[in-house]
Amino acid sequence: MFLIFSLWAASVNAQTTRPDAEKQLAHDIYKEFIEIQSGFTTGATTPVAEAAAARLKAAGFSDADIFLGGAIPKKGNLVVRYHGTGARKPILLLAHIDVVEAKREDWNMDPFQFIEKDGYFYGRGTGDDKAQAAVWIANLIQYKKEGFKPDRDIIVALTADEEGGGPYNGVDWLLKNHRELIESEFALNEGGWGEESKGKKISNDLQVSEKYVLNFRFEVHNKGGHSSMPVHDNAIYHLAGGLQRLSDFGFPLKTNEVTAAYFSQMSKLDPGPFKEDLAKAATGSQEAMERVAAASPAWNATLRTTCVATMLEGGHAINALPQLAAAMVNCRVLPEDAPEYVQSTLEKVVADDQVAVKNMSNFSKGPASPMRPDVLNAVTDITSSMWPGVATVPIMVMGATDGRYLRSEGIPCYGVQGFFFDRDDIRFHGRDERLGVQSFYEGQAFLYTLVKRLSK
Numbered sequence: 106m107f108l109i110f111s112l113w114a115a116s117v118n119a120q121t122t123r124p125d126a127e128k129q130l131a132h133d134i135y136k137e138f139i140e141i142q143s144g145f146t147t148g149a150t151t152p153v154a155e156a157a158a159a160r161l162k163a164a165g166f167s168d169a170d171i172f173l174g175g176a177i178p179k180k181g182n183l184v185v186r187y188h189g190t191g192a193r194k195p196i197l198l199l200a201h202i203d204v205v206e207a208k209r210e211d212w213n214m215d216p217f218q219f220i221e222k223d224g225y226f227y228g229r230g231t232g233d234d235k236a237q238a239a240v241w242i243a244n245l246i247q248y249k250k251e252g253f254k255p256d257r258d259i260i261v262a263l264t265a266d267e268e269g270g271g272p273y274n275g276v277d278w279l280l281k282n283h284r285e286l287i288e289s290e291f292a293l294n295e296g297g298w299g300e301e302s303k304g305k306k307i308s309n310d311l312q313v314s315e316k317y318v319l320n321f322r323f324e325v326h327n328k329g330g331h332s333s334m335p336v337h338d339n340a341i342y343h344l345a346g347g348l349q350r351l352s353d354f355g356f357p358l359k360t361n362e363v364t365a366a367y368f369s370q371m372s373k374l375d376p377g378p379f380k381e382d383l384a385k386a387a388t389g390s391q392e393a394m395e396r397v398a399a400a401s402p403a404w405n406a407t408l409r410t411t412c413v414a415t416m417l418e419g420g421h422a423i424n425a426l427p428q429l430a431a432a433m434v435n436c437r438v439l440p441e442d443a444p445e446y447v448q449s450t451l452e453k454v455v456a457d458d459q460v461a462v463k464n465m466s467n468f469s470k471g472p473a474s475p476m477r478p479d480v481l482n483a484v485t486d487i488t489s490s491m492w493p494g495v496a497t498v499p500i501m502v503m504g505a506t507d508g509r510y511l512r513s514e515g516i517p518c519y520g521v522q523g524f525f526f527d528r529d530d531i532r533f534h535g536r537d538e539r540l541g542v543q544s545f546y547e548g549q550a551f552l553y554t555l556v557k558r559l560s561k
């Protein structure tokens with residue numbers, strides 16, 4: 106009995122993590138990346154890119170297959186190509202190597218020291234996004250060691266300026282200046298992760314699409330005058346009326362391919378009283394969608410485009426009628442809603458021609474990635490074989506990743522990691538960022554198998 110049990114335990118262990126030498130390599134690269142300060146304002150990504158390049162060269166990758174460069178000398182990117190037979194178009198594996206700033210005094214330890222403690226790896230970037238960056242490089246080196254011959258090239262891009270540089274560097278820069286380096290059939294990136302609750306794995310999220318951002322300025326101009334002789338036609342009142350009508354308004358509730366699949370999966374996983382409504386929302390029931398949206402700001406934001414006032418300005422003196430009143434309105438738009446639709450809807454809602462609605466965004470629409478069955482099936486199969494009972498849940502995220510640049514240039518992008526985080530204790534961008542030690546190694550094994558399956 107004991108013997109059978111230990112054999113079983115050994116084989117489970119063998120399935121969920123890679124052999125020790127591979128784990129060690131991933132660990133060492135991860136540590137090296139974390140300990141290089143690549144904070145968006147104070148650090149540099151070029152040393153991270155160079156460290157990765159050195160690892161790759163030591164493993165036999167040729168100079169011709171490694172690119173180092175970027176828009177800004179200290180904020181470099183790395184692109185490396187692993188050659189397949191060329192039967193199919195390449196796959197792109199993306200991770201960003203810049204991190205959000207971290208101050209020593211805000212943390213319980215040095216954020217730029219890689220510390221293993223109580224079953225976790227601590228350090229800025231352990232979750233966002235250096236685990237994936239390290240694993241992409243470690244696994245690529247392992248494929249080479251094995252002599253793995255994929256049907257397509259496997260390209261890894263480690264990029265800068267995801268955390269605030271916005272366009273002009275990183276993925277955007279590569280697309281505009283070296284598109285041939287990252288030209289691919291589809292990409293894998295951050296954006297989806299495993300959700301754990303009270304120590305139990307719940308779901309492995311596959312990010313298929315994301316909302317995009319539009320910023321509007323509501324602006325009212327008026328000739329003003331002396332405040333001792335007020336008139337009805339007041340810039341602040343025009344603006345306030347428009348904002349009040351906006352606050353009473355909700356964009357239509359609807360689902361798309363991705364969010365319908367999400368609600369359908371959530372209806373099976375939700376322990377609360379919303380099981381039935383979630384299932385009905387997935388099939389498009391308006392009443393159910395209303396109840397689901399009312400129950401949670403996150404579900405509400407999943408079901409509709411949202412626009413909310415975030416900043417105000419107006420008036421120039423306490424004893425003068427205002428000549429200007431303005432508000433910034435931040436919209437998070439469903440991929441299927443066009444900017445023109447959002448603008449014309451806002452104009453109708455405001456319903457006052459004194460209030461100009463100006464689109465302040467230069468960014469156009471970010472399309473959803475089509476739900477590729479090969480990606481969805483591979484993630485589902487590997488997830489359920491590594492973690493029986495854990496569901497694969499397609500998601501649309503409310504925030505934004507670099508995947509938007511790829512999607513808008515016609516390269517579908519999927520967020521998936523296989524790293525699990527406590528959904529009630531997400532520390533990305535925050536204090537004492539960490540990733541479970543076992544979860545790091547399981548993510549390594551998950552991505553190892555996933556990329557092999559998608560490129561064979």
Ligand SMILES: [Zn+2]
Pocket residue numbers: 201233234267295
């Ligand atoms: Zn990130």
